[in-house]
Amino acid sequence: MTFLVGENGSGKSTLIEALAVAAGLNPEGGSRHFRFTTRSTESELGGALTVSRAPGRERSSFFLRAETFYNVASEIEARELELAPYGGVSLHERSHGQSFLDLLTHRFRPNGLYLLDEPEAALSPQGQLAALTRIDQLTRGGSQFLIATHSPILPALPGAxxxxxxxxxxxxxxxxxxxxxxxxxxxxxxxxxxxxxxxx
Structure with missing residues (x-):
């Protein structure tokens, strides 16, 4: 569990995005199976990085960026994907915060790699505490998280x-x-x- 903090413009989001691209994830968000572009704005840094992982390290992976999560939700509907991994309801039919928590609860699994860019943007303080609880459960289950954040709540996770x-x-x-x-x-x-x- 690693949190990346810093002022706006310090490069947190650029670094998270570059690591996501280097890990084979869609630059706009989603899993390795998502390949869509609303507007290509990613930096070239991802192409210069090499991410190494132990064989079989992760069974699931996802890149969540607050600013493009609407596009990911739209892609899920456009591809008519099974909604059970996303809470059983269209992510557009829930509030932004509820959709984020549904993703954490239903889509994220143990032994996963999860890169999150400012997930607190959609979450109330209570929602951040709920997210922190789920993230803790997943890290205890072998998942790895890298989270860029401005939240004073999320980095409080013990051992982070x-x-x-x-x-x-x-x-x-x-x-x-x-x-x-x-x-x-x-x-x-x-x-x-x-x-x-x-x-x-």
Whole structure:
């Protein structure tokens, strides 16, 4: 379980996307069996990376990017895929957050490789806690996750590795209490009025 944190524009999403492409996943999201393009915007970094895995390491894989999940849901319907792995209901008939949780609950399985780009974009704080619980179950079942996030909740998963990209592009491991999303959230919640006086 690895979380990637950093400010907007630091390269988190580019790195997750490149790893997904190098692992043979569709750049817009989905599994290895998804091959569709709404608009090709991926970087060339994926073609320069080599991802090595032990033989038989994963039985399932999926790339989830918040910004293109609507397109993935549309592709599932267009291909008339079996909906049971997605909760038994069209992902378009659920809220964005419910669809994400359905994906985690029904499509993601043990011994999988899952690359998630800002999954918290669709999730309430309670939804993030539900996602964290499911991610923990899956990692205990042998799954590997790499998640780019701005959430102060998700990286709290015990045993998770947190990699932070700094403003200068440096990448290093940080403790939960020291990662950017946690520090910024705590500073704001400690005294919202003072923060707003400073900003406004």
């Amino acid at each position: 590795r947190i990699l932070q990209i700094d403003a200068d592009g440096g990448l290093h491991t940080v403790a939960y209490d020291d990662c950017l999303p946690v520090r910024a959230t705590r500073e704001f919640l400690a005294d919202p009025a003072a923060t707003l006086r400073h900003l406004l």
